[in-house]
Amino acid sequence: MQIFVYLVQVVLGKSFYTKLLILRYRILEIEQYIIDPDREYTKICENLDGCIIKLGPTSKTFINIFDIRKESIEDGEGYLLSKINKLMGFFKLVFNNSDEEELSILEEKIINCYKNKKINFNDKSLYKKVNYKNYKKIIFKESKDMPILEDLYNELGKDERTKKMQIRLIPFIKGSLKYLNNYTNVEFNNKLIVGDVYELGEDNLKYGMYIFTELFWDKIKKDRNINKAIYLDEIWRLIGITSNKNVAGFIYKIFKTIRKYGGSAVAITQDIEDLFSLENGIYGKSIINNSSIKNIFSLEEENILILEKYTNLTEKEKIEIKSLKKGECLMFVGENHILTRVEVSDFEKNLI
Secondary structure, three states: OOOOOOOOOOOOOHHHHHHHHHHHHHHOOOEEEEEEOOOOOHHHHHHOOOEEEEOOOOOOOOOOOOOOOHHHOOOOOOHHHHHHHHHHHHHHHHOOOOOHHHHHHHHHHHHHHHHHOOOOOOHHHHEEEEEEOOEEEEEEOOHHHOOOHHHHHHHHOOOHHHHHHHHHOHHHHOOOOHHHOOOOOOOOOOOEEEEEOHHHHHHHHHHHHHHHHHHHHHHHHOOOOOOEEEEEEOOHHHHOOOOOHHHHHHHHHHHHHHHHHOEEEEEEOOOHHHHOOOHHHHHHHHHHHOOOEEEEOOOOHHHHHHHHOOOOOOHHHHHHHHOOOOOEEEEEEOOEEEEEEOOOOHHHHHHO
16 A cells, blocks of 8 residues: 655654654564655664664765666666666756756766676676686676766766766765765665665755665565555655656656555655645645545645645635644545544653
8 A cells, every 4th residue: 555644743743653654564564764854763763673874974884876776677678778767867956957968968978887887778788697606606786886976977077068067076076975976885684774864964965865765666666575665754855846857757656656566655744835846736746646645734824725726625624734733633545534643652652
């Protein structure tokens, strides 16, 4: 079942309710992947023996944006084609003022980076032979076999048409964002993983959130028979005005297709206006429409008016939302709208 959790922080708090979900899903042994921009889920993750992966200036863990993972292939697409589509979304965040011609040249340079690593559009190029005991074993290529950002930086420097893009990448190679220019050095074998992007700062948060979203999406697709959930806190950063159509389209695709992989997607926000700020709200509205459950906690009048445009709230429900008390929410389950009270045991409260 897919879940859309639409929360605003008033008295219960969106993070508290999300932690309650995480705790209860952990008991049910559901795999969970959480993107944490505000470092709100560290304690609950530690208490539940989960894994915290940090991206930032002081981090010792790294994720290579160029990694192609065995489970990353999309239906009807090859490995490299699927990866390029996702990389173009990432680099449109980096080169946000580039025109179509520049982006076409950029795609060519990305393909060259993989070509230099002997990776091409033939999926067989993603496999290699290694020595294993007394025979050769064929395995999927690892992070160290992939390009890194510095390879793209060098490739861009070879062409006068892309020198401007090369300059834009300097912080990623030699400056404040150079921690993104590394091979992946962490395993992802825990059933509860928190992607901590708090240290990236407001301007660079979108990069870390995108990297973790792509990584977690690959994890979700790995086995359709395993129940799993992905949590996108402050989702407006990925589908709002500071994002772009490629990134927002990728997020929408997750919400649209995650059920067929045995997964649930949980969107969390208190910035309702920003949720609908890109392309006249088309992505925020699409995510709402593809969600089977929506939880609305107490809202101020101005936010209710915004929400009214994208949901079928009645006059009675608008009044109820303003007067919701601690732990109460209006829950949309399909066509049913249910006033709900969230009950929490003392054990759960203490653990959270």
